Amino acid sequence: MSSTTRRTRRTRHRDTPPPRTGGSEREVLRGFLDYLRTSMAAKVDGAPEPRVRTAEVPSGTNLLGLLNHLTYVERSIFLGEEVTDWKATFEAAPADSVADVVTRYRDAVQRANELLDGCTDLGAPVPRPRPGRPAPSVRWAVTHMIEETGRHAGHADILRELIDGSTGR
Numbered sequence: 001m002s003s004t005t006r007r008t009r010r011t012r013h014r015d016t017p018p019p020r021t022g023g024s025e026r027e028v029l030r031g032f033l034d035y036l037r038t039s040m041a042a043k044v045d046g047a048p049e050p051r052v053r054t055a056e057v058p059s060g061t062n063l064l065g066l067l068n069h070l071t072y073v074e075r076s077i078f079l080g081e082e083v084t085d086w087k088a089t090f091e092a093a094p095a096d097s098v099a100d101v102v103t104r105y106r107d108a109v110q111r112a113n114e115l116l117d118g119c120t121d122l123g124a125p126v127p128r129p130r131p132g133r134p135a136p137s138v139r140w141a142v143t144h145m146i147e148e149t150g151r152h153a154g155h156a157d158i159l160r161e162l163i164d165g166s167t168g169r
Helices: 003-008 025-044 063-079 098-117 138-164
Strands: none
Touching (some): 025 063, 025 098, 025 138, 063 098
16 A cells, blocks of 8 residues: 555544643642543554554564553552563563453553542652562652653554554544
């Protein structure tokens, strides 16, 4: 298919502008984190098999693997779950459907948000169970998740466009 033909078949979605949040630091950070999380899940949701798990770039990065990885990061940062092989988190299991991975991600986000809802002091450590390892501050954890999710959402934008031409947030 020529690039001209490919351009005419692209699915354009209306861009969702950055969130309007309250004025507090906590509201701004949580608003932007949730905005990026929603954008990331939307990029993967409905992506076609098998291209959703096919490496579209020389690094081997694939769309489904990005969301799988972010699920592990959410669980590690906010819930204290141990990850022994970060590289392996970039691949979804062959038996996992797109819906399975999206559901697991949304579940991890919901659990993280339940924890964050109880955190009123951004300078306090994240209240997660991980014996022997100090937890970062809530501020650091949320900022890190904004950076991590934003970085991978940018990758996801490009990968989804390569897969089926879909663009927009």
